[in-house]
Amino acid sequence: MPDDETQTPTLSRRETLNRDGAARTPAGPQAPRLPGAAEAPAPWLLRLIAVGLVLAALNLRPAITSLGALLEEVRDGLHMSGSVAGVLTSVPPLCFAVFGVMAPRLARRFGAGAVVCAGMAAIAAGLVIRPYIGSTAGFLAASALALMGIAVSNILMPVIVKRWFPDRVGTMTGLYSMALALGTALAAAVTVPLTSAMGGSWQSGLAVWAVLAALAVLPWIVLVRDRTPAPGTPAPDRSAPGQASRPADTPALRITRSRTAWCLACFFGLQATAAYITMGWMPQIFRDAGVSAGTAGVLLAVTMAMGVPLAFVIPRVAGRLKQQGPIVVVLGLCGLIGYGGLYLAPAAGAWVWAVLLGVANCAFPLALTMIGMRSRTGAGVVRLSAFAQSTGYLLSIPGPLLVGVLYQHSGGWGLPIALMAGLMIPQMVAGVLAGRDRTIEDEC
DSSP states (O other): OOOTTTOOOOOOTTOEEOTTSOEEOTTOOOOOOOTTSOSSOOHHHHHHHHHHHHHHHHTSSHHHHHHHHTHHHHHHHHTOOHHHHHHHHHHHHHHHHHHHTTHHHHHHHHOHHHHHHHHHHHHHHHHHHGGGSOSHHHHHHHHHHHHHHHHHHHHHHHHHHHHHOTTOHHHHHHHHHHHHHHHHHHHHHHHHHHHHHTTSOHHHHHHTTHHHHHHHHHHHGGGTTOOOOOTTOOOBOTTSTTOBOOOTTSOOOOGGGOHHHHHHHHHHHHHHHHHHHHHHHHHHHHHHTTOOHHHHHHHHHHHHHTHHHHHHHHHHHHHTOSOOHHHHHHHHHHHHHHHHHHHHOTTTTHHHHHHHHHHHTTHHHHHHHHHHHSOSSHHHHHHHHHHHHHHHHHHHTHHHHHHHHHHHHHSSSHHHHHHHHHHHHHHHHHHHHHTSSOOGGGTO
């Protein structure tokens, strides 16, 4: 087996590598076309898809961070205990793990664009229903509907980028990662003021985000009938419905045999654990330290807003490095310092800790970038994206729940914060291993 640290992927003699690591021919990348369209997609169509990516990304976190900003009001309104609230903050990674597995199959059956369109509609419906259903079980079920839409869209964002922008993977990944961070921060910052402006009803403060989701449905309607596979994805075998054919000389990927895939899944899961603990509980940590509800929401927004510039910069920097381990270590150290500050002086240094934890949360766009870099083909990216995200979210489920239990039974934030800091160490180790210069095809 060749040395994975020194070998680069072998391409055909007609292919070259662009600076984002995507294969292209000397004549330039050819984006897939819609059925009946010209050989190259029209510029307006690519612009519409870019707008659709941005709008979709804006909707991938408000369902979670808007709830974090109003968690105390929701708990009081639905009579939740701290442990039940911990279950509520664990619902996002659970849904992402369960429903994310379905995304590749749904994309093969209906097309990635149609699945994302349906995902945006599910987000809008869930956000409208959940505040007014009147029970904890109903609130969880409606949240799961919205999170199902988020889950499949999460998985398919890298696929959409690889399919329509094969020569700009790093740039487009940075663009939608930046939009994702912006939506996350926006929901955290303005949910409490919006709630006050609408009469103080937490139901209205949560439901208003359905408008943004409904808007995001519109650009994807154009792609509902698109069935063209992503670059490198096998076309459907018409002689065997439901089965995918592949060239005889292309080996099947057994992704569970790849150490890199497992390391990437662990890195993704640990950063997701930190992210959902932060989004679900950080405002409460500040409120319990004496910070007002509005300021606590703004502090969460600052944490999330750090991802707006960094989510655009980090994928571009990572795409130019052979190994992404140094970035992983820097982000992890910022997290350790931030958690230490939350433990020692949560209110006095609140703004500093919010910034540092925001930098640490940028492990998410880094993980997405590594997914695109750890496979040579579009088919491999689809498999790796589904495996790393679904497995990672599954691993992240206990974290927010355990924080709620520790908070409930210890009566303070010392033990939960110690847990958060302790999880940063394995996150850094897994990230360094996942960032090595190799691809899953070298190991499967």
